[in-house]
Amino acid sequence: MIQKEYKGFLLSWAIGLAAYFLSHYTPHWLNGILLALMLGMLIGNFVKIPQDFQSGISFTSSKLLELSILFIAFGINYAHVAALGTLSFTAIAIIVLLMLIITFYLANKVNCPGSTGWLVGFGTAICGSSAIAALAPSVSKKSDDVAIAMAVVNLFGSIGMLVLPFILSGLNLNTQELGLLIGGGLHSVGNVAGAGYSMSKEIGDTAITVKLARVALLSPALIFFNYLVNKNEMSGWKSYFKLPWYLWGFIIISIISSYITLPAAFLSFIDFLGKIVLIIAMAAIGLKVSFKQMFQSGQKGLSFGLLIFVIQLTLLSLVVLIM
Numbered sequence: 001m002i003q004k005e006y007k008g009f010l011l012s013w014a015i016g017l018a019a020y021f022l023s024h025y026t027p028h029w030l031n032g033i034l035l036a037l038m039l040g041m042l043i044g045n046f047v048k049i050p051q052d053f054q055s056g057i058s059f060t061s062s063k064l065l066e067l068s069i070l071f072i073a074f075g076i077n078y079a080h081v082a083a084l085g086t087l088s089f090t091a092i093a094i095i096v097l098l099m100l101i102i103t104f105y106l107a108n109k110v111n112c113p114g115s116t117g118w119l120v121g122f123g124t125a126i127c128g129s130s131a132i133a134a135l136a137p138s139v140s141k142k143s144d145d146v147a148i149a150m151a152v153v154n155l156f157g158s159i160g161m162l163v164l165p166f167i168l169s170g171l172n173l174n175t176q177e178l179g180l181l182i183g184g185g186l187h188s189v190g191n192v193a194g195a196g197y198s199m200s201k202e203i204g205d206t207a208i209t210v211k212l213a214r215v216a217l218l219s220p221a222l223i224f225f226n227y228l229v230n231k232n233e234m235s236g237w238k239s240y241f242k243l244p245w246y247l248w249g250f251i252i253i254s255i256i257s258s259y260i261t262l263p264a265a266f267l268s269f270i271d272f273l274g275k276i277v278l279i280i281a282m283a284a285i286g287l288k289v290s291f292k293q294m295f296q297s298g299q300k301g302l303s304f305g306l307l308i309f310v311i312q313l314t315l316l317s318l319v320v321l322i323m
Helices: 002-025 032-046 051-073 079-084 086-109 116-125 129-139 143-169 175-185 189-199 201-216 218-233 237-241 245-259 264-287 291-322
Strands: none
Touching: 002 032, 002 051, 002 264, 032 143, 032 264, 051 129, 051 245, 051 264, 079 086, 079 201, 086 116, 086 175, 086 201, 086 218, 086 291, 116 129, 116 143, 116 218, 116 291, 129 143, 129 218, 129 245, 129 264, 143 175, 143 189, 143 264, 143 291, 175 189, 175 201, 175 291, 189 201, 201 218, 218 245
C-alpha cells in the first residue's frame, strides 16, 4: 500500500501543511480548511498531476476525512445541554430536528445536485465544516459535493457573522434572545464567537453556550440523518445500528469525553491534530475537484445554502417570539 499510495499522500500533506501555515496570514473568513480546499483545487485544475498520484490522493481524501471525525468527538461535551436549560435546549433540539428533515426533503425538491444539499443543510443545522466532515463519508461519493458544501457553509457563515449583529442591534431583544439567535443561527463556533462577542461579552457567552449545545447534538443528528438517507435499504431493526466504524468511534469518544474530565493539554493537542488532519483531507479533496463540474452544480449549492440559512433564522425568530 505504501509504495502505491505515498506520492499522492505526500502531495496532499504538503498542500495541507502549506495551507495551515498560510492561514495565519489570511483574513478570518479564509481559514485553513477553506484555504487547503482552494489550493488543492488550483493545483488540481492547472497542474497536470501524474496518474500514479491519483490513488494516494483518493486514499487521503477518504481515510483522513473519516479519521478527522474521531478528533471532532473529543470536543463534544453533553454538559452543555444541561447548562442551556430544559426549555432552551428543547427549542434548539426541535429546530435541529426540523432542519434535518427540511434539508433531506427540500434538497430533492429543488434538485440540488448529488449530496450537496444534504451536506450544506447538515452543516448549517449543526456546526459548519466539522458537521460536513462527519456526514460526508456516509452520504457522498463525490469530492465536488464536499467541496461545494464546505465553500457554501463557510461563505454564509462569514456573511452571517458580519451582518447579523448589525441587524439584531436594531431590535429590542434581551441578551438571552440575542444569544439564541446568534448561537442557534450561525454555522461554526468561530462565526458565533465573532458575532456574539462583537455585541457584548454576555451575548457572546450565551451564544457560545447555545452553539455548543447544537454541537452536542452531532451524534444523534448523524444517526438520524443516516437513517433518512438509507432507510429504503434497511431490512429490520438491526440495520439501524450498522453504522460505519468511524461513526461508532465518534459516538463512543463523545460520550467518554462528556463524562470524564480529560487533561486540557491533551484536548488542546487533539484539537490541533484534528485540525491538521481535516485540512490535509480537504487539500486532497480539492485536488480531485473539477472547476467545470463545481461551477455547474455550485450555483444550486449556493442558492440552497441561502435558502436553508434563511429557514433556520426564521424558525429561531418564531421561537424567540413564542418564548
